[in-house]
Amino acid sequence: MNEKGMTLIVKTITRLTVGLIILFGIYIVSHGHLSPGGGFAGGVIIALSFIHIMLAFGKEIAFKKVNQAIASFFESLGAILFITLALIGIASGYFFLNFLSKGEPFTLFSSGLIPLYNLAICFKVGAGLFIIFITLVLLKIPGEDSEK
Amino acid sequence: MLELQILLVFMIIGAMIAVKAKDLLSAVIAVGTVGLGLSIAFLILKAPDLAIAQLVVEILVIIILIRATIRKDLPFSTSGRWFFNTFVTFLFMIVFLGFGYYCMKDLPGFGEPIMKISQRFVTEGLRQTGAANMVTSVVLDYRVYDTLGEATILFTAVIGVLAVIRKVGRKR
Numbered sequence: 001m002n003e004k005g006m007t008l009i010v011k012t013i014t015r016l017t018v019g020l021i022i023l024f025g026i027y028i029v030s031h032g033h034l035s036p037g038g039g040f041a042g043g044v045i046i047a048l049s050f051i052h053i054m055l056a057f058g059k060e061i062a063f064k065k066v067n068q069a070i071a072s073f074f075e076s077l078g079a080i081l082f083i084t085l086a087l088i089g090i091a092s093g094y095f096f097l098n099f100l101s102k103g104e105p106f107t108l109f110s111s112g113l114i115p116l117y118n119l120a121i122c123f124k125v126g127a128g129l130f131i132i133f134i135t136l137v138l139l140k141i142p143g144e145d146s147e148k
Numbered sequence: 149m150l151e152l153q154i155l156l157v158f159m160i161i162g163a164m165i166a167v168k169a170k171d172l173l174s175a176v177i178a179v180g181t182v183g184l185g186l187s188i189a190f191l192i193l194k195a196p197d198l199a200i201a202q203l204v205v206e207i208l209v210i211i212i213l214i215r216a217t218i219r220k221d222l223p224f225s226t227s228g229r230w231f232f233n234t235f236v237t238f239l240f241m242i243v244f245l246g247f248g249y250y251c252m253k254d255l256p257g258f259g260e261p262i263m264k265i266s267q268r269f270v271t272e273g274l275r276q277t278g279a280a281n282m283v284t285s286v287v288l289d290y291r292v293y294d295t296l297g298e299a300t301i302l303f304t305a306v307i308g309v310l311a312v313i314r315k316v317g318r319k320r
Binding site for chain 1: 274
């Protein structure tokens with residue numbers, strides 16, 4: 001991978017569009033129970049926005065925004081949040097009980113725990129795929145030829 | 149359904165080009181066209197959730213494959229046993245089509261599922277879960293154990309990739 005990133009045109013376009021991509025991912029996640037999408041697709045879109053920064057600007061600037069420790073934190077946070085929300089249900093019934101009130105349908109704050117499950121899956125999928133990307137693409141396997 | 153059949157022919161041609169292409173970058177791009185065609189096919193069959201997920205994952209996989217293959221001259225297998233290869237290919241195609249002909253006759257028709265519980269998900273889903281998106285009400289309420297298993301698979305995959313490629317603790 002080129003350390004300096006790509007040309008000035010790509011950097012300018014990236015600077016303009018990457019915020020919109022993250023915003024679209026947040027929209028997909030938060031409206032997962034109302035419109036097509038959900039935690040998986042939104043998480044991958046957010047991971048793709050960081051991959052976009054990394055491809056356009058090079059490794060160093062992207063690692064200032066998000067590094068492997070932050071990605072591991074979000075990965076673990078998603079898993080723990082998912083399991084914790086499922087375990088709280090045992091207190092008043094059974095595993096995965098949707099104990100919050102359903103609310104008014106077709107509004108943003110409705111259907112109880114489902115938006116929180118979407119959020120947990122978004123953290124998990126986005127951080128996990130980002131970790132897989134930086135591991136497979138950036139890290140060099142020892143014994144292999146170094147950068148040509 | 150004519151546009152769906154045109155799309156399927158396009159995907160088959162893309163897959164054949166991906167198999168027969170001379171260099172790896174062309175093959176990866178041809179695989180990308182197959183994924184894009186699959187995404188549009190989901191959209192034609194009225195499954196926008198799957199279309200979004202397929203498109204997004206396809207982009208990520210194409211980026212990873214291009215970065216992994218763009219500057220390595222991996223050896224390309226061009227063996228001379230073309231007669232044996234072609235014979236085996238046609239043999240398996242005939243066997244598969246023969247079995248498929250007898251299996252497909254017993255499948256239920258399009259839009260008439262065997263499991264009657266899906267009708268209940270459609271009619272009762274909004275009232276019982278409060279989620280307007282029916283796919284979410286199935287994935288995150290009725291069948292949430294499947295989602296837990298999927299999340300576990302992804303977690304295990306990340307741990308496996310990190311364990312295979314890590315630098316720390318690797319012995320020569």
